[in-house]
Amino acid sequence: xxxxxxxxxxxxxxxxxxxxxxxxxxxxxxxxxxxxxxxxxxxxxxxxxxxxxxxxxxxxxxxxxxxxxxxxxxxxxxxxxxxxxxxxxxxxxxxxxxxxxxxxxxxxxxxxxxxxxxxxxxxxxxxxxxxxxxxxxxxxxxxxxxxxxxxxxxxxxxxxxxxxxxxxxxxxxxxxxxxxxxxxxxxxxxxxxxxxxxxxxxxxxxxxxxxxxxxxxxxxxxxxxxxxxxxxxxxxxxxxxxxxxxxxxxxxxxxxxxxxxxxxxxxxxxxxxxxxxxxxxxxxxxxxxxxxxxxxxxxxxxxxxxxxxxxxxxxxxxxxxxxxxxxxxxxxxxxxxxxxxxxxxxxxxxxxx
Amino acid sequence: xxxxxxxxxxxxxxxxxxxxxxxxxxxxxxxxxxxxxxxxxxxxxxxxxxxxxxxxxxxxxxxxxxxxxxxxxxxxxxxxxxxxxxxxxxxxxxxxxxxxxxxxxxxxxxxxxxxxxxxxxxxxxxxxxxxxxxxxxxxxxxxxxxxxxxxxxxxxxxxxxxxxxxxxxxxxxxxxxxxxxxxxxxxxxxxxxxxxxxxxxxxxxxxxxxxxxxxxxxxxxxxxxxxxxxxxxxxxxxxxxxxxxxxxxxxxxxxxxxxxxxxxxxxxxxxxxxxxxxxxxxxxxxxxxxxxxxxxxxxxxxxxxxxxxxxxxxxxxxxxxxxxxxxxxxxxxxxxxxxxxxxxxxxxxxxxxxxxxxxxxxxxxxxxxxxxxxxxxxxxxxxxxxxx
Numbered sequence: 001x002x003x004x005x006x007x008x009x010x011x012x013x014x015x016x017x018x019x020x021x022x023x024x025x026x027x028x029x030x031x032x033x034x035x036x037x038x039x040x041x042x043x044x045x046x047x048x049x050x051x052x053x054x055x056x057x058x059x060x061x062x063x064x065x066x067x068x069x070x071x072x073x074x075x076x077x078x079x080x081x082x083x084x085x086x087x088x089x090x091x092x093x094x095x096x097x098x099x100x101x102x103x104x105x106x107x108x109x110x111x112x113x114x115x116x117x118x119x120x121x122x123x124x125x126x127x128x129x130x131x132x133x134x135x136x137x138x139x140x141x142x143x144x145x146x147x148x149x150x151x152x153x154x155x156x157x158x159x160x161x162x163x164x165x166x167x168x169x170x171x172x173x174x175x176x177x178x179x180x181x182x183x184x185x186x187x188x189x190x191x192x193x194x195x196x197x198x199x200x201x202x203x204x205x206x207x208x209x210x211x212x213x214x215x216x217x218x219x220x221x222x223x224x225x226x227x228x229x230x231x232x233x234x235x236x237x238x239x240x241x242x243x244x245x246x247x248x249x250x251x252x253x254x255x256x257x258x259x260x261x262x263x264x265x266x267x268x269x270x271x272x273x274x275x276x277x278x279x280x281x282x283x284x285x286x287x288x289x290x291x292x293x294x295x296x297x298x299x300x301x302x303x304x305x306x307x308x309x310x311x312x313x314x315x316x317x318x319x320x321x322x323x324x325x326x327x328x329x330x331x332x333x334x335x336x337x338x339x340x341x342x343x344x345x346x347x348x349x350x351x352x353x
Numbered sequence: 354x355x356x357x358x359x360x361x362x363x364x365x366x367x368x369x370x371x372x373x374x375x376x377x378x379x380x381x382x383x384x385x386x387x388x389x390x391x392x393x394x395x396x397x398x399x400x401x402x403x404x405x406x407x408x409x410x411x412x413x414x415x416x417x418x419x420x421x422x423x424x425x426x427x428x429x430x431x432x433x434x435x436x437x438x439x440x441x442x443x444x445x446x447x448x449x450x451x452x453x454x455x456x457x458x459x460x461x462x463x464x465x466x467x468x469x470x471x472x473x474x475x476x477x478x479x480x481x482x483x484x485x486x487x488x489x490x491x492x493x494x495x496x497x498x499x500x501x502x503x504x505x506x507x508x509x510x511x512x513x514x515x516x517x518x519x520x521x522x523x524x525x526x527x528x529x530x531x532x533x534x535x536x537x538x539x540x541x542x543x544x545x546x547x548x549x550x551x552x553x554x555x556x557x558x559x560x561x562x563x564x565x566x567x568x569x570x571x572x573x574x575x576x577x578x579x580x581x582x583x584x585x586x587x588x589x590x591x592x593x594x595x596x597x598x599x600x601x602x603x604x605x606x607x608x609x610x611x612x613x614x615x616x617x618x619x620x621x622x623x624x625x626x627x628x629x630x631x632x633x634x635x636x637x638x639x640x641x642x643x644x645x646x647x648x649x650x651x652x653x654x655x656x657x658x659x660x661x662x663x664x665x666x667x668x669x670x671x672x673x674x675x676x677x678x679x680x681x682x683x684x685x686x687x688x689x690x691x692x693x694x695x696x697x698x699x700x701x702x703x704x705x706x707x708x709x710x711x712x713x714x715x716x717x718x719x720x721x722x723x724x725x726x727x728x729x730x731x732x733x734x735x736x737x738x739x740x741x
Binding site: 044050054058059111113114115155156159160162164165166167168169171173175176177179184187188191196263264269270271278282316317319320323324 | 536721
């Protein structure tokens with residue numbers, strides 16, 4: 001290695017075009033946001049998850065950010081399909097990402113090399129087995145997440161076609177796949193392109209010669225032999241591709257629009273109806289006595305005895321002395337009518353002097 | 354009847370006042386709480402009843418006092434009932450509560466009507482029961498009263514006045530007390546799984562009104578806060594192993610609710626903004642409130658036949674399959690929700706295998722790199738070149 005670094009000039013090789021880098025950037029940002037807002041939702045009864053959700057501004061905001069990030073990821077996927085279609089069909093790029101038998105043997109040979117059972121590591125092409133594994137895992141994972149995410153976002157629509165159990169099943173799959181994706185990114189992507197070597201090609205678009213030698217020997221070899229002619233767009237194919245791409249984009253965006261707006265009452269539910277029950281319904285209204293004694297006597301035209309003593313303050317309580325069994329009890333005629341102490345004076349006027 | 358006779362009546366009244374002055378404070382501090390020690394304080398003067406003077410007049414049947422409203426205020430008390438009451442048993446004299454009456458003639462009554470009289474008098478409860486009284490100030494009864502609703506319950510409406518006895522005995526007395534004003538709600542409650550058990554067998558495990566609504570500080574149950582905290586309220590009994598085992602009810606209901614969309618949302622909302630209204634269903638949105646039935650009861654809101662109807666209260670577009678999206682408080686197993694169970698199982702196997710495989714591969718790579726670097730360091734020719 002050191003021999004080459006001293007002899008060969010610093011030469012750089014283009015690895016990713018601008019469109020790939022844009023797609024990667026969108027996926028990187030949206031995936032990170034999805035993980036940050038999604039993983040706490042999966043574990044929410046746990047304390048750390050609740051703290052994270054509250055720290056991010058509450059469950060409503062977390063859900064909205066998660067959904068926006070999901071849309072960005074889906075949009076980036078649509079963009080990637082368009083770019084890949086253009087490269088493969090119009091520019092006639094080779095199908096360098098397709099898995100081949102060589103990838104399987106490469107993987108075994110690499111392990112053998114690590115274990116010291118093989119002198120030289122296998123020589124990799126433009127995409128080695130680790131990169132293909134990650135790419136197709138990402139495609140598969142994004143598909144699962146988008147489909148289950150749609151089901152969770154639109155549970156009422158989903159259950160028009162599928163049994164209800166698919167909703168909790170979609171939630172289980174969404175959470176399981178999310179954890180798998182997150183941990184894979186940590187264990188595979190972060191190790192391979194950040195820790196092992198810091199591979200900047202997704203941002204600069206270029207690899208150095210040493211990096212090419214170690215990771216993409218076969219591609220380097222072909223470049224140096226002049227076997228990789230520049231990819232020139234075929235004008236006839238472009239004429240076919242562009243309307244197809246426009247149609248695909250429009251349909252995708254329309255589906256995306258439906259994804260977001262199709263259902264109304266799954267998330268924005270109608271408020272629970274108030275319970276219709278009278279709150280204050282006294283079972284037996286307490287009767288309050290009504291003083292009707294005076295009227296009855298008045299109607300009967302009974303002549304009342306006048307009061308013969310002064311009515312000073314202490315003597316306002318007539319029944320104190322004139323109650324039954326007292327000093328000067330009232331006549332029995334009062335008893336059948338009930339008694340009202342204070343109405344005495346209405347009939348029994350003080351004697352005029 | 355001369356002035357002298359009046360004077361004679363006044364002597365026991367004054368003695369009664371004196372008795373209150375000497376003995377009442379000791380009694381009342383000890384009796385700050387409604388539940389008091391069973392031993393009554395020794396009767397201060399067993400020779401005679403300090404209330405005799407009061408009773409002499411206030412037991413004459415039919416005595417009333419007219420009020421400006423036209424109503425008549427009954428002046429008669431059932432003294433035997435009073436002697437049986439919690440206060441009577443402790444020999445608290447009439448003037449212990451009727452503190453405004455110190456001699457005869459009594460001061461004029463200022464109340465406009467009967468309710469006015471009660472509203473003027475009940476605040477005296479505070480003197481001996483300050484904690485309970487102050488708790489009621491936070492209640493929605495007090496709020497309604499302050500807002501001008503004179504029907505709102507005050508101490509004496511629930512506890513009575515002269516005939517106060519232990520409000521918890523028998524247990525169903527609690528809910529019967531509330532039913533005095535809330536008859537329509539009580540009619541629902543007594544048909545519910547909780548109410549029927551309480552009223553038919555005085556069941557000690559079911560909630561009475563106060564177990565959910567609180568006792569003195571009865572809060573408004575229509576607020577967002579009440580709603581958001583209600584699952585914890587239900588969960589308090591429904592996660593109690595011992596209590597639920599008697600009836601074969603799962604104690605997972607709270608945990609499975611919190612782990613699910615509705616419960617997660619409600620739990621988080623309660624943490625972040627407990628006063629913000631939220632539509633997400635809480636226990637009683639599906640199970641009912643006062644009319645809550647056993648889940649297999651044909652009238653239950655959550656029984657299979659009624660579940661779609663219940664879902665549609667919030668999700669009007671829901672179709673026949675929608676209710677089965679709810680896992681019915683089950684932790685998925687091969688019998689209940691097999692699809693969910695097997696998906697979880699799948700990831701429980703695939704995740705460790707995949708990540709383990711990746712980490713193993715990475716470890717080989719790392720070790721290989723470290724070994725290669727070491728070897729290079731030991732080859733003299735290489736060393737020289739590296740140093741150049």
